[in-house]
Amino acid sequence: MGNTPTKSIKQNIESTNESRINAVKAFVAAYNNADIAAITALKSPDCIHAIHPLSLNRPVRNNTEYTEFYNSTVARFFSKFNVEILDLVVGNDAVAMHARSTGVSVIGDYENEYSFFFKFDKDGRICHVKEFVDSKVSDAFFTDRLKQFIVVQEQQKKLERQ
Numbered sequence: 001m002g003n004t005p006t007k008s009i010k011q012n013i014e015s016t017n018e019s020r021i022n023a024v025k026a027f028v029a030a031y032n033n034a035d036i037a038a039i040t041a042l043k044s045p046d047c048i049h050a051i052h053p054l055s056l057n058r059p060v061r062n063n064t065e066y067t068e069f070y071n072s073t074v075a076r077f078f079s080k081f082n083v084e085i086l087d088l089v090v091g092n093d094a095v096a097m098h099a100r101s102t103g104v105s106v107i108g109d110y111e112n113e114y115s116f117f118f119k120f121d122k123d124g125r126i127c128h129v130k131e132f133v134d135s136k137v138s139d140a141f142f143t144d145r146l147k148q149f150i151v152v153q154e155q156q157k158k159l160e161r162q
Contacts, residue, residue, distance in 0.1 A: 117130040
């Protein structure tokens with residue numbers, strides 16, 4: 001019994017799944033290295049990145065908008081940010097990831113929990129990212145604590161200019 005069509009199809013699926021898992025791992029590694037260019041390189045030119053749940057009112061972003069968001073949040077306020085993969089599940093054209101992050105920011109330590117859903121195009125690039133965050137933690141950190149820090153910083157700058 002040689003290389004049957006069924007065996008060949010199975011090998012192709014396994015290879016494709018492995019490539020997708022490697023892309024997700026590279027995405028996480030790029031995050032851990034604070035390398036937004038590497039994150040973007042893994043995405044298709046028309047990739048969209050949505051942060052959920054919808055109750056957070058975060059806009060869906062294209063690559064350029066996501067880069068601006070990343071640079072104005074993670075790169076600006078975190079001296080350390082690490083994502084740890086807890087679980088990966090591979091589907092037809094997608095990978096689901098359960099993860100957690102830890103970080104050190106200008107206002108203290110940060111921790112969050114995530115579910116990511118990565119969809120891939122025919123070329124194996126990430127074409128859609130759905131990122132679910134712990135909304136209670138995210139809202140308290142970004143909306144309450146970090147926003148307050150920014151307000152105080154801006155007030156100090158005004159006083160220094162006077």
